[in-house]
Amino acid sequence: MTQQAQRQATSIEASSPYELRVNLSSGTSESAVKTALTTGDVGFLHSFTTGSTVDGPGVRLVAWTAGCQWRCLYCHNPDTWNMMNGMPVTLDHAIEEVGKYRHGLKVMSGGITLSGGEPLMQDRFAVKLLRACKEMGVHTAIETNGYLGSRLSDEDLNSIDLVLLGLKTWDRDRHQRLTGKDNANTLELARRLAAHKIPIWVRFVLVPGLTDDPGDVAQIANFAARLGNVERVEVLPFHQLGRFKWQRLGLDYTLNDVQSPSPELIDWACDVFRAEGLQAF
Ligand code: SF4
Numbered sequence: 001m002t003q004q005a006q007r008q009a010t011s012i013e014a015s016s017p018y019e020l021r022v023n024l025s026s027g028t029s030e031s032a033v034k035t036a037l038t039t040g041d042v043g044f045l046h047s048f049t050t051g052s053t054v055d056g057p058g059v060r061l062v063a064w065t066a067g068c069q070w071r072c073l074y075c076h077n078p079d080t081w082n083m084m085n086g087m088p089v090t091l092d093h094a095i096e097e098v099g100k101y102r103h104g105l106k107v108m109s110g111g112i113t114l115s116g117g118e119p120l121m122q123d124r125f126a127v128k129l130l131r132a133c134k135e136m137g138v139h140t141a142i143e144t145n146g147y148l149g150s151r152l153s154d155e156d157l158n159s160i161d162l163v164l165l166g167l168k169t170w171d172r173d174r175h176q177r178l179t180g181k182d183n184a185n186t187l188e189l190a191r192r193l194a195a196h197k198i199p200i201w202v203r204f205v206l207v208p209g210l211t212d213d214p215g216d217v218a219q220i221a222n223f224a225a226r227l228g229n230v231e232r233v234e235v236l237p238f239h240q241l242g243r244f245k246w247q248r249l250g251l252d253y254t255l256n257d258v259q260s261p262s263p264e265l266i267d268w269a270c271d272v273f274r275a276e277g278l279q280a281f
Contacts, residue, residue, distance in 0.1 A: 003059050013048050024087040025066075036088070040124025042252050044086030046117065047098055048077070056141035056162055056201070058110030063094065063129070065114060067121035068144055072168065073181040073254055074207050076242025091125060093133045102136050111139025111161070120148035127152070131159040137250040143203070147181055149189030157196050164234075166203045169241035170219040177211060187223070194227040202216045202230055202278075206261045206269050217272045225276035227248060233273045233280040 025033075025044055037044035046064035055062050062076075066086025079085050098112055105111055112133050119126045120140050130140040143164035152160075167186065169175050175183040193200055202224050206212060224230045237260050246253035261269075273280035 001162050007176045011209050013050070022275035025084045028088055032088075033083070036125070037122060038124065040122070040126075040128045041091050042088050043091065043094060044268060045094070045127035045128070047088050048078070050101065050111070055115060055143065056111060056164065057139070059105065059266065060110045060141070061098060061105060062112045062113045062115055064127070065116040065119045065122055068116055068118040068145075069121065069181065070108045070118065072205075073178055073210065074205060074238055075240075076239070076245070078203050078242065078249055078251055083117075083121065085128040086117070087225070091132075092106065094125075094129050098129075099136060100205070102138050104199045107140055109268075111142060113141040113142060113164070115143040115164075117143055118148070118220075120144055120151055123151040123156075125158055127156045134159055135159070135210055144189075145179070146189040147184030148191065148240060149185055151153055154196065157193070157198060160198060162199050162201065163189075163193055164201045164203075165193075167220050167224065168205065169213075171213075172225070174213070190223075190227055194229045197229060198229045200224075200227065200229055202233040203236060204233060204269070205236045205238055206266060207255070207263050208259060210238075210258070210261060210267060212254075212261070212269065214272070217269055221273045221276040222276065224273070225278055230278060233270075233278050234281055235269045235273070236268055237266055 024259065025027045044066045046066050049062045049064070050059040052062050064080065066080050067083035068081045071081070114126050114130065126142065130142065133140050139161050140159060141162040141164060142160055143166070165186070168183065169178055172182060190200060204220065224233060239260055243253060243256070270280040
């Protein structure tokens with residue numbers, strides 16, 4: 001199938017973000033990509049999925065953006081790392097898609113969640129889309145690793161009702177090994193959101209042997225509790241659902257032998273957060 005035919009055959013709606021999607025923007029010129037990133041009038045999306053009950057409050061429409069600078073060892077969507085794997089979608093089209101669901105989303109106490117990949121790789125598109133959603137009365141959430149948080153002005157923050165913030169691990173060297181990047185920007189965004197009283201749901205992926213160091217988890221819990229705007233902590237058990245993507249993309253997957261955490265380990269991690277007065281699930 002040619003790349004153009006592949007693009008035409010691929011719908012922006014997907015049954016699951018686990019669908020492998022590659023090269024959907026490969027025909028797009030470099031200058032068009034630069035213009036899109038500057039203006040935000042076009043976004044590069046892996047897909048839209050509907051009916052999610054795990055990506056924010058109520059029932060959510062989720063827009064999965066393409067592009068991420070991190071390389072988390074446990075990433076289950078490595079096809080979203082490269083922005084060119086996403087499909088170019090005009091801002092108007094994206095707003096139209098949300099508009100189709102807005103009444104249902106309100107009835108189901110839900111909204112839209114921008115996830116990825118890393119949505120702030122396309123910060124202008126993200127802000128324009130979320131602002132338009134808020135104007136439609138749709139609750140807005142963004143899932144981010146926080147690394148590019150400084151791209152958001154204080155005014156931009158007004159378009160976000162909730163941030164699902166990934167806190168991966170506390171120790172800086174361990175964080176660098178786990179994700180390829182430092183966590184200072186992430187922590188800074190968390191403090192800024194606290195100052196602006198924008199709620200955070202912390203997302204913490206529990207990987208046996210990688211993110212279950214007791215001292216580390218305790219530090220994250222203490223930091224999150226002191227912020228004052230963390231409404232809940234989601235302890236997400238590591239799983240192997242994304243392994244096939246690493247294999248299909250020819251990437252070196254190092255977690256083949258890592259098991260999902262036991263129920264006891266999950267309970268232990270939740271208890272560490274609860275001990276700081278946080279709600280953890
Ligand atoms: S930040 Fe998210 S999308 Fe980026 S590599 Fe990590 S898990 Fe994957």
